[in-house]
Amino acid sequence: MTNLQREDFSKWYIQTIQKADLMDYSPVRGCMIFKPDGFEIWEHIQEEFGVRFKEEGIRNAYFPMLIPESFFTKEADHIEGFAPELPWVTEAAGEKLEERLALRPTSETMIGTAFSNWINSYRDLPYEINQWANVFRWEKKTLPFLRTSEFLWQEGHTAHENEEDARNRTMRMLDIYKEVIEGVLAVPVYQGRKTPSERFAGAVDTYSVEAMMKDGKAVQAGTSHFMGTKFAEAFDIKYLNRDNKHVFCNTTSWGVSTRLIGSLIMTHGDEQGLVLPPKVAPTQVVLLPVGPWKKKPEIVERLEELQKQLKAKGIRVTLDDSDNSPGFKFNEWELKGVPMRIEFGPRDMENNQVMTKMRDLDDKVAVSLDDIEEYVEKSLEEMQVRLLETARQMRSSHEYTNIDTLDELKAHIEEKRAAGEPAGWVLAGWDGTEESEAKIKEETGFTTRNIPFVPAVEKTTCIVTGKPAKHTVWLARAY
Amino acid sequence: MTNLQREDFSKWYIQTIQKADLMDYSPVRGCMIFKPDGFEIWEHIQEEFGVRFKEEGIRNAYFPMLIPESFFTKEADHIEGFAPELPWVTEAAGEKLEERLALRPTSETMIGTAFSNWINSYRDLPYEINQWANVFRWEKKTLPFLRTSEFLWQEGHTAHENEEDARNRTMRMLDIYKEVIEGVLAVPVYQGRKTPSERFAGAVDTYSVEAMMKDGKAVQAGTSHFMGTKFAEAFDIKYLNRDNKHVFCNTTSWGVSTRLIGSLIMTHGDEQGLVLPPKVAPTQVVLLPVGPWKKKPEIVERLEELQKQLKAKGIRVTLDDSDNSPGFKFNEWELKGVPMRIEFGPRDMENNQVMTKMRDLDDKVAVSLDDIEEYVEKSLEEMQVRLLETARQMRSSHEYTNIDTLDELKAHIEEKRAAGEPAGWVLAGWDGTEESEAKIKEETGFTTRNIPFVPAVEKTTCIVTGKPAKHTVWLARAY
Numbered sequence: 001m002t003n004l005q006r007e008d009f010s011k012w013y014i015q016t017i018q019k020a021d022l023m024d025y026s027p028v029r030g031c032m033i034f035k036p037d038g039f040e041i042w043e044h045i046q047e048e049f050g051v052r053f054k055e056e057g058i059r060n061a062y063f064p065m066l067i068p069e070s071f072f073t074k075e076a077d078h079i080e081g082f083a084p085e086l087p088w089v090t091e092a093a094g095e096k097l098e099e100r101l102a103l104r105p106t107s108e109t110m111i112g113t114a115f116s117n118w119i120n121s122y123r124d125l126p127y128e129i130n131q132w133a134n135v136f137r138w139e140k141k142t143l144p145f146l147r148t149s150e151f152l153w154q155e156g157h158t159a160h161e162n163e164e165d166a167r168n169r170t171m172r173m174l175d176i177y178k179e180v181i182e183g184v185l186a187v188p189v190y191q192g193r194k195t196p197s198e199r200f201a202g203a204v205d206t207y208s209v210e211a212m213m214k215d216g217k218a219v220q221a222g223t224s225h226f227m228g229t230k231f232a233e234a235f236d237i238k239y240l241n242r243d244n245k246h247v248f249c250n251t252t253s254w255g256v257s258t259r260l261i262g263s264l265i266m267t268h269g270d271e272q273g274l275v276l277p278p279k280v281a282p283t284q285v286v287l288l289p290v291g292p293w294k295k296k297p298e299i300v301e302r303l304e305e306l307q308k309q310l311k312a313k314g315i316r317v318t319l320d321d322s323d324n325s326p327g328f329k330f331n332e333w334e335l336k337g338v339p340m341r342i343e344f345g346p347r348d349m350e351n352n353q354v355m356t357k358m359r360d361l362d363d364k365v366a367v368s369l370d371d372i373e374e375y376v377e378k379s380l381e382e383m384q385v386r387l388l389e390t391a392r393q394m395r396s397s398h399e400y401t402n403i404d405t406l407d408e409l410k411a412h413i414e415e416k417r418a419a420g421e422p423a424g425w426v427l428a429g430w431d432g433t434e435e436s437e438a439k440i441k442e443e444t445g446f447t448t449r450n451i452p453f454v455p456a457v458e459k460t461t462c463i464v465t466g467k468p469a470k471h472t473v474w475l476a477r478a479y
Numbered sequence: 480m481t482n483l484q485r486e487d488f489s490k491w492y493i494q495t496i497q498k499a500d501l502m503d504y505s506p507v508r509g510c511m512i513f514k515p516d517g518f519e520i521w522e523h524i525q526e527e528f529g530v531r532f533k534e535e536g537i538r539n540a541y542f543p544m545l546i547p548e549s550f551f552t553k554e555a556d557h558i559e560g561f562a563p564e565l566p567w568v569t570e571a572a573g574e575k576l577e578e579r580l581a582l583r584p585t586s587e588t589m590i591g592t593a594f595s596n597w598i599n600s601y602r603d604l605p606y607e608i609n610q611w612a613n614v615f616r617w618e619k620k621t622l623p624f625l626r627t628s629e630f631l632w633q634e635g636h637t638a639h640e641n642e643e644d645a646r647n648r649t650m651r652m653l654d655i656y657k658e659v660i661e662g663v664l665a666v667p668v669y670q671g672r673k674t675p676s677e678r679f680a681g682a683v684d685t686y687s688v689e690a691m692m693k694d695g696k697a698v699q700a701g702t703s704h705f706m707g708t709k710f711a712e713a714f715d716i717k718y719l720n721r722d723n724k725h726v727f728c729n730t731t732s733w734g735v736s737t738r739l740i741g742s743l744i745m746t747h748g749d750e751q752g753l754v755l756p757p758k759v760a761p762t763q764v765v766l767l768p769v770g771p772w773k774k775k776p777e778i779v780e781r782l783e784e785l786q787k788q789l790k791a792k793g794i795r796v797t798l799d800d801s802d803n804s805p806g807f808k809f810n811e812w813e814l815k816g817v818p819m820r821i822e823f824g825p826r827d828m829e830n831n832q833v834m835t836k837m838r839d840l841d842d843k844v845a846v847s848l849d850d851i852e853e854y855v856e857k858s859l860e861e862m863q864v865r866l867l868e869t870a871r872q873m874r875s876s877h878e879y880t881n882i883d884t885l886d887e888l889k890a891h892i893e894e895k896r897a898a899g900e901p902a903g904w905v906l907a908g909w910d911g912t913e914e915s916e917a918k919i920k921e922e923t924g925f926t927t928r929n930i931p932f933v934p935a936v937e938k939t940t941c942i943v944t945g946k947p948a949k950h951t952v953w954l955a956r957a958y
Contacts, residue, residue, distance in 0.1 A: 027592060032543070063512050064507045064512065086572070093619075
């Protein structure tokens with residue numbers, strides 16, 4: 001068997017998510033179908049963020065999906081950034097519309113207009129809401145979960161009395177993103193600031209969490225934007241301050257999307273298929289009867305009892321008593337990335353035990369049925385932690401901090417390509433000019449990911465010009 | 480003070496939902512904004528249905544919002560029914576599309592296409608999924624929550640081996656709709672079958688749950704459709720049956736939408752504003768400090784403690800310690816429909832008690848702080864039951880079963896109009912012809928709501944023709 005994951009990562013990815021029944025293509029270009037197992041991962045992600053947003057006092061709302069063209073033009077950078085990828089409704093109910101309506105790529109303009117109506121005084125601030133919604137960006141090249149013309153996301157929008165409050169909210173959400181993406185998806189991320197050219201259209205500052213996939217490429221896993229008063233000025237979001245003056249709010253927005261599903265698959269998956277972190281796995285434990293067929297009814301009965309026990313503990317458990325062979329089932333459930341497999345046959349019954357296997361470990365372990373509940377809980381918790389640790393190790397083995405010139409970078413990329421290994425991420429000095437940034441991209445295909453808050457090394461010279469570095473940035477190919 | 484609710488129910492409705500901060504209009508015609516309190520009601524409705532769908536083994540998925548024009552034309556009745564209200568995307572990313580894409584009014588066509596790919600054998604059946612989504616029907620006359628161009632809903636879609644299984648699923652979902660709408664929203668409904676002219680576009684049979692609003696008009700609160708093999712034939716949803724033959728599936732679909740929010744407001748609201756059933760109220764209990772200001776800090780401290788106690792019991796409780804006067808606050812929280820108010824002042828503190836008031840009752844009740852937790856839980860449960868009972872009484876006082884001719888119906892409507900009272904619902908005999916149905920509508924504005932499964936009276940003659948009645952139908956004006 002060839003190692004498809006190493007030889008053709010994209011092909012491995014597409015095959016894996018289809019075989020694992022997470023998604024299907026649709027007849028509409030660039031729009032995918034989230035099948036139940038794929039969608040349930042998203043539901044668990046939503047639950048985890050939902051709890052945290054609520055603790056922050058952020059409430060959910062829902063805004064219209066269609067945005068009048070005139071709204072976009074109010075903030076110049078915003079329309080410039082999004083215009084190239086908007087789909088437009090031009091007709092409805094048999095008539096041509098007077099004004100085109102865009103399918104929202106993001107809701108700043110709609111929510112900004114609402115905020116300008118709703119916010120009057122400092123007593124109304126902070127005004128903080130979140131929306132779970134479908135959004136559209138008409139993409140030329142698409143990849144399921146990671147880049148699709150329609151995708152699902154949450155977008156938070158907040159308005160504040162002053163810059164400090166708004167910046168605190170921006171940073172707090174970036175911390176929550178890191179907490180959930182690492183703690184729940186077991187995907188390690190670096191927090192940092194985007195360079196000006198990679199900023200959200202209309203933001204003063206954009207911050208991101210960036211994750212490394214197994215092929216060494218980067219995924220921007222979440223972003224948090226400080227808008228200053230730019231959107232407030234464009235949409236007239238003013239309030240009466242404590243000195244009785246009308247002044248502009250400072251606003252923020254922040255979002256994560258269904259691309260998180262793609263990220264966790266590309267971080268944990270292996271040659272056998274998906275590897276799902278227990279906290280988001282639709283099925284956490286699968287129970288499989290094994291051994292001679294004639295004994296099966298009592299085996300299945302005992303497993304049904306075990307299923308009830310585990311369900312009562314809040315564990316998502318599936319009993320597969322189909323007629324397929326155990327070997328077939330082992331493969332199928334491995335492919336689906338189920339964290340834990342429990343086998344049980346006549347001999348196990350005699351010994352009052354089960355055989356257990358964790359998806360990310362090789363060995364099987366016999367466990368007494370008397371201890372099984374605690375063992376399952378503990379094993380799932382340990383796997384959750386272990387996956388993050390494994391991903392951190394994978395990441396650190398593909399990070400490079402000793403590349404100081406563009407020639408060295410090119411040589412590094414070529415060397416890795418020849419060896420069939422990921423080129424990974426490079427921590428580089430940057431003189432802060434757009435020219436240098438553009439040159440890196442043009443000559444290597446690497447782009448700036450972010451300027452990490454806590455770089456392992458502070459680089460002193462620009463990788464392009466050799467001049468003093470203004471920033472230390474992560475460079476990588478990105479999805 | 481005039482009784483606005485009786486004099487101008489629509490005006491009362493619009494004022495109430497705006498003052499209670501549930502919604503706002505948007506700049507896009509017919510599209511509304513769900514503000515946090517309005518959206519949270521929807522979230523509680525979603526949770527209640529979500530649990531029940533899961534128990535039924537129905538899983539959530541997500542399908543693309545854009546539907547190619549060619550899909551609609553596959554089922555003739557379907558396109559005929561929806562064509563007049565579709566918005567179309569005709570351009571994207573600066574280019575004209577080769578084929579127009581509709582914003583989904585419902586997803587039968589998209590999901591039918593997917594089912595035809597996914598379903599192969601009887602082993603795949605039943606295939607049962609649900610989707611929570613935004614949908615579009617470009618409406619000429621709109622009313623917040625009840626009729627908007629974009630709305631939120633769930634749509635379930637299932638495929639089965641035979642008619643019996645599909646009909647069972649259709650009926651089971653209608654029962655779940657009744658269970659939740661009555662048990663959670665406290666809105667009583669009648670189950671029944673729609674007449675052919677009121678069927679879902681493309682269905683063999685459409686069933687509905689119909690609710691009466693306080694103005695006597697009807698709201699179709701949910702529908703469940705048996706499609707037979709009509710959609711399966713249009714979308715080629717075939718499977719290999721147990722006799723090794725390729726045959727068509729029987730399919731169903733069923734949905735409830737954000738119009739449920741409008742229904743519960745129009746069922747329970749009163750002159751003072753909203754009255755929310757405890758199970759869906761964003762705030763179930765509001766705590767209000769009263770009495771001399773200087774004592775306020777220790778009063779608020781004790782209320783904070785009470786808030787913690789109640790929160791620990793899973794109760795959604797808000798402490799309003801703003802500087803507004805108690806009278807202002809009483810009005811504000813009544814307007815918002817909060818089920819229970821708890822007042823607490825210095826004298827209450829001395830007596831170790833609070834004063835409580837339920838939104839739907841007149842009297843205040845003093846309750847010892849020692850018993851408050853159980854008292855609150857019990858009171859909310861009782862109110863939930865009471866609201867349904869009150870709504871049932873309201874409904875039965877506006878039901879008429881003794882109207883046998885169109886002239887009598889017209890006289891009834893005229894009499895009620897003159898008295899400023901709701902015309903209500905009329906249980907009538909119907910000869911089953913489209914002509915009679917059309918005549919009722921044309922001459923009275925009443926439409927057939929449904930043919931109830933268990934009518935209070937079986938009518939024997941048609942209200943229009945005097946011929947023998949084929950069915951006993953509910954007639955009413957409807958939203």
